[in-house]
Amino acid sequence: MELCTSFCDVDHINVFLILLSLAFMEKEHCKYCNFKSSAVSHLSENELNILESGCAQVNFKKGEIIFKQDALSSNIIYLKTGLAKLHMASKKRDQIIKIIKAPDFLRISTTFADRVNHYSSTAVEDSIACFIDINSFKEFILKNGEFAYEIIYSLSRGELDNFRRCVNRNQKQTVGRVADALIYFSEQISYNEEFDFPLSRNDLADLICTSRESVSRVLSEFDKDQIIELDNKKIKIKNKHLLEQIGNNG
DNA sequence: GCATTAACCACAG
DNA sequence: CTGTGGTTAATGC
Secondary structure, eight states, X not given: OHHHHHHHHHHHHHHHHHHHHHHHHHTOOGGGOTTOOTTGGGOOHHHHHXXXXXXXXXXXXXXXXXXXXXSBOOEEEEEEESEEEEEEEOSSOEEEEEEXXXXXXXXXXXXXXXXXXXXXXXXXXXXXXXXXXXXXXXXXXXHOHHHHHHHHHHHHHHHHHHHHHHHXXXXXXXXXXXXXXXHHIIIIIISSSEEEOOSOHHHHHHHHTSOHHHHHHHHHHHHHTTSEEEETTEEEESOHHHHHHHHHHO
């Protein structure tokens, strides 16, 4: 009997919480979203309503899979808040293709160019993603030139970035790639010279195409040489100039 | 040849 | 999940 009443109480509280969150979610209008992409900010009032009706927002905890390689893909995904990795499984090991920092599109190419995902995405930190109906997205591209322009612009930026990283990966040796990665995370992700490194050693290795052992070794070498200060995940860049030199010289 | 670089393996916190 | 040490293979001088 007592068990029952306590269950009922818990139930009531849960129902209340769900209703509360629904009430808040309903206020989640794309129109008033503070994380709009530059493309979406070119949409008209009417288009924003269309976007909203074909859009669902999902929360992801750190480590949760946002979408999976080889699965059917029918939504554009926009990463509203958080940090995610795009990674591709191969016979040998996972390779991290790219880190996406919100706000940014998380999945366009693999939804547009094929029916299934060519890569997976996993949340590196707690994140919120918006799943956007592919048909309304296509409609905006066909009807709204400024929207299309912004999408092409961001895809082009992504491609330039890919080319650059491809060349760097192939021509630099491990120390240079680690140095580049540290600078990248400092400048592009955390905007600080002292930061918590968001990836495990293994993930960093998968990102810069090396082994986790090499990552460990190079990091402790940098620490020993006073280039960085290393405390598990905490990293402080002490000699950025030298780090840049190492990055540039490979 | 010899040195350097880095992956792979194994093992220990 | 990390760090370290030994081993090995490839490459450059």
